Amino acid sequence: MELRNRNTRQLRPAMCYSKIKNRHPASPSAIIIGAGFAGIAAARALHDASFQVIVLESRDRIGGRVCTDYTFGFPVDLGASWLHGVCNENPLAPLIGRLGLPLYRTSGDNSVLYDHDLESYALFDMDGNQVPQDLVVKVGEAFDSILKETDKVRQGCNEDMSIQQAFSLVFKRRPDLQLEGLANKVLQWYLCRMEGWFAADAETISLKCWDEAILLPGGHGLMVRGYRPVINTLAKGLDIRLNSRVSNISRHHDGVRVTTESGATFVADAAIVAAPLGVLQSKSIKFEPRLPEWKEEAISDIGVGIENKIVLHFEKVFWPNVEFLGVVADTAYGCSYFLNLHKATGHRVLVYMPAGKLAQDIDKMSDEAAANFAFMQLEKILPDASPPIQYLVSHWGSDINSLGSYSYDKVGKSHDLYERLRIPIDNLFFAGEATSALYPGSVHGAYSTGLQAAEDCRMRVLERYGELDLFQPVMGEEIVSAPLLISRM
Known part of the structure; x- marks a missing residue:
């Protein structure tokens, strides 16, 4: 199914690695809702797997709750600013190391x-x-x-x-x-x-x-130059539509239809919802048909802190x-x-x-x-x-685009809610730090769930296309790594 908007303006088709000529009118497609770390990670992975991808972002910038500001003439992170787990096991370590971005280790202890x-x-x-x-x-x-x-x-x-x-x-x-x-x-x-x-x-x-979340070893490292270089690198070459606030997501047996507040409509084989949990809790995005009760409970019962x-x-x-x-x-x-x-x-x-x-x-x-x-x-x-x-x-709690900073476990609620929030519904997938049972509330948690959602989406869509063996995996690709640049310790 081809990605298009309501005005039927065609997108440039992505190359489809099919050995059967003209089997499909277009390559597999996906819509990503949210251009934070999870959304951009998912979009990057699917784009590199030859999907047609559009990212819809309500803000006038990418990054979501990662926001590196240069007003003072140098970078300052108004949102996330640490790499929690300064180690090679951190999913973001290869990218940060490859970019040569320095870290200032504030603690060698991986304690909360x-x-x-x-x-x-x-x-x-x-x-x-x-x-x-x-x-x-x-x-x-x-x-x-x-x-x-x-x-x-x-x-x-x-x-x-x-x-x-x-x-x-x-x-x-x-x-x-x-x-x-x-x-x-x-x-x-x-x-x-x-x-x-x-x-x-x-x-x-x-x-x-x-204390259910896993804490990676290596302590905590401050991103000296901010997180923007990382998100910009991931976003390079992607089709990102800023100022596009999603109001409706409709799923069908053969695809999804996503509508923005301005009335623009996009259709694709699947969608990945990477909007912040606070936004999902506000119910500003309407789902048709309605999400299952267990999914709605996961959305409402996970805590959102400020x-x-x-x-x-x-x-x-x-x-x-x-x-x-x-x-x-x-x-x-x-x-x-x-x-x-x-x-x-x-x-x-x-x-x-x-x-x-x-x-x-x-x-x-x-x-x-x-x-x-x-x-x-x-x-x-x-x-x-x-x-x-x-x-x-910063005003993360009152910002309509976030309505909170990050997730936490509320009294009387199960930690399993994070996993329930992650579970796909048909051709609708979910990503973001609040869908990470292992690393909630962290940038690397958001990033890893974006990759996971992209892989789940790829598998589901290509199963239907019948070409699963013709596409390279989204995850597990060999990445040229470089050591992290750490000062102080």
Whole structure:
């Protein structure tokens, strides 16, 4: 079936490796909804397998929740910015290595809790007094002990509960682990950092499932030049239609029909839905026929967290030469932290990173108000701070194109939901970080699900064409690899 729009303007046909001349009027075709990492990965793979491919993207740019901004004259990632798992096992490692993109390793630990090594923290109380480093380390060890105790709680309970509830039970069982004064404020900061990993508050994170995802070895590496070079490389030569917000996806026995808000209609053999989970939850895309109930439940029951970035560019450096500046408080909500890009990239930039309820509240502010709020937090710990000369603010929670940052396991919901969201429905396939049971919430998770959806799509379509053996596989191709360029460690 040939890809076309409603005005019947023909696309340039892709070459079909068929030994039977004129067997089909056109080569196999697919429509990809969403030009984030999952969508672009799927489109790249199918394009290279001689499918006709169109990518429909609602934004005026590609990348989705990967957004490298150059307003300051140098790259700053407003969305995803780390490679979680700096190792050859990471699906993105061959591409990043081949492009020669440098990574700044912020931690050699592949833990959820320590994406920065402890010695890279400088924590302060609200009066600007720095927390002694030995106390930071000591409380970090206590936090680790508390988490181990929550595992005992998990093993002894049939019903799920939140991480916050589990902490309360631990303190009742082990009052010796309960901290007071400054130590408790540091503990709240560690909890705040954990919430940042999931982009959600501890009261909503599942005790049963919070550690179900696989963490690749090698620690965490910051993309020094941003993620844009990677997504641009994958997107080269693809037919991508920007400002094309999909409103309807209709599937039939012999293909799919996709309609955009502007009224343009596209038809193809199959479609891959790589829209963010928050967008699917908003039901702004209508499916005909309606998706099965189990699929709708998967969409609605996976959590969507919010983490924003307020990027402050300064004329001079006035802060300590550490990777993370933290503000400790009586509650996790009152705590905050700044990523110091100067140490990693040489640019005079601090990035304030609120998550969960705090991110939701800041999301409602104007850019100016949000930047002022972040600077006020900075002034609390560094009274001599000079105002920023420029700022950038993300609004992932309120952005109609994302409606959230990334997925997490909600209390009472099964981790199997990620796999259910991935399972195809006829000739409709699904991709994105929220369809990755192994690597949810990560760029490499999104990328790998795009490749998987492309392979599933290729197999399904070519089975119908009866030419399965005539096409090369999408996945498993030999890729010329190059070592990752890692600084610091």
